[in-house]
Amino acid sequence: MTIYQYHSISRNGQKRSGRIEAPSEQDARRLVTSSGDMLISLREAASRRWWALEQKKLINLRTASDFALELAGLLRAGASLRQSLEIQEEGNTPSAKLAQSLSxxxxxxxxxxxxxxxxxxxxxxxxxxxxxxxxxxxxxxxLESGGHFLNARHEAISRIRNALAYPAFIMLLGIMALVTITLVVAPALAPVLEDSGEGGFILWLANIGLWAQKRAELIYLSAALMLSTGFLLLRTKSVRVGLEKLIWRIPGIGSTARDIETGQSCEILSALLDAGRPLESSLRFAAHISSPGVARAYNSISRKIRDGTPASTAFLSEPSLPTEVRRLALLGEKASGLPDALRQAGQICHTRAMRRIERFAALIGPILVIGMGGAVALLMLNILGTISGIGDTPL
Known part of the structure; x- marks a missing residue:
């Protein structure tokens, strides 16, 4: 017999938790739900709490995408929703855990x-x-469209992280080298340099290092305050909208971010239109799940369509969308193939954004290596030159 820790909600809405002894997990589930309770979580009392921690982190993009694509395939094969979830419950993967909770x-x-x-x-x-x-x-x-949408978003985020990992590592090494020279090396050389009258730049660094050492606690508290304030501000919708507007105005970065968002949303519009949903309703849905910049564009197009403007004209007159989306929407409506045109436009935008990210990753690494390495090398040459000058000075 195994002891399980459970959390449930009773029929009258009260939260319950406790431990129950059962031969297996399925038996434990059956015992908890036999009284009509809705089971929220169940785990072995003596086991590691990795799943509890994962639940607190919420459902990630990869898990949601895998679950949606698996469920869509089972439903298309003719299984009912309940049968499909029972099949997905088998195993111990995050997707299976999600299926168990949904069931x-x-x-x-x-x-x-x-x-x-x-x-x-x-x-x-x-x-x-x-x-x-x-x-x-x-x-x-x-569900299939949602799975592809989440998978594309996961892929874009993963590529961006991979592209920034090496540059961030190089920058971290360079910053650590500069901080070490400023806080440790320069203050240690300062007494010798003051007696010799050499090394003005090194003495300037030493003064900065000594000042930082005396106010280390204040610097740490200020950094922690700035990080916490920034985290809270980023959770505010108005700040996120303003930050996105700023990013969209940065050459190169803004167009890449716009292509990623627009490419994903065009795929959704195409799927909704293929399913028979009206264009105006599809635009509202796409706006609801998109970033604020793309959402504003779709809401503007939706308003123009409600006012009687043809869809092709509404798309063509929206300057914040990529040119491919506007022109292909115009051609697609004229040829009665708007879903296919939007799908093609989305693929063009997404592919172009991924290519830009890969080119950025290939360029930024060597540039940072040369830049940070050169800065540290010049600083060390200055220090060594100053020390050599002390050795050449007559006593």
């Missing part, structure tokens, strides 16, 4: 979309796709 909530009367939205993180976005599918656009089709 329990669906058994207690929740819809798939509401159950997903309660999972937090990327599951909230996936819940929006599920809600559109439950509204008649086709659950399997929308």
């Amino acid at each position: 329990l909530q669906i058994d207690h009367g929740h819809s798939l979309s509401s159950a997903l939205k309660s999972g937090g993180g990327a599951a909230i976005l996936l819940g929006e796709f599920a809600a559109a599918g439950e509204a008649g656009a086709g659950l399997d089709r929308l």
